[in-house]
Amino acid sequence: MDIWEQLYQAAKPLYHPEDVNQFIYAHNVVCALQSRSGQIYTGFCVESACGALNLCAERVALLDMFTHGGETQVQRIISFRDAAPSGVGGMPCGVCREALLEFNPANRNTQIMVDYATRQTITLDELMPNWWGPAKARTTTD
Ligand SMILES: [Zn+2]
Secondary structure, three states: OOHHHHHHHHHHHHOOOEEOOOOEEEEEEEEEEEEOOOOEEEEEEEEEOOOOOOEOHHHHHHHHHHHHHOOOOEEEEEEEOOOOOOOOOOOOOHHHHHHHHHHOHHHHHOEEEEEOOOOEEEEHHHHOOOOOHHHHOOOOOO
């Protein structure tokens, strides 16, 4: 089982779309990522009635890595609905692309699964070629 299959198998059980209550709908997109240290973290999307609380599966997995492992760098990531991604269905949205880059600019090298069957991937840098971050980065004194 290659790493992509490990990631796919880690996320797949999380796919079971459901109403959590009258306001929250979840589990209709799932994600798994491999951190720099090699750990696998997962997430599923959470959608709210007002919309402002929505969290994509990718950001939930990123926060799972950050809160439980203290890591910010992602080697590779896969997200999908009921089946493994083919075509551009698994591409992260703009907010998730930004989140990945702001958590760690080295995530420009993150491999994103495009087509699971052929193992075609794309890097975040290819999706965000002129990211504004380096010009706007806050300088720290500590
Ligand atoms: Zn997103």
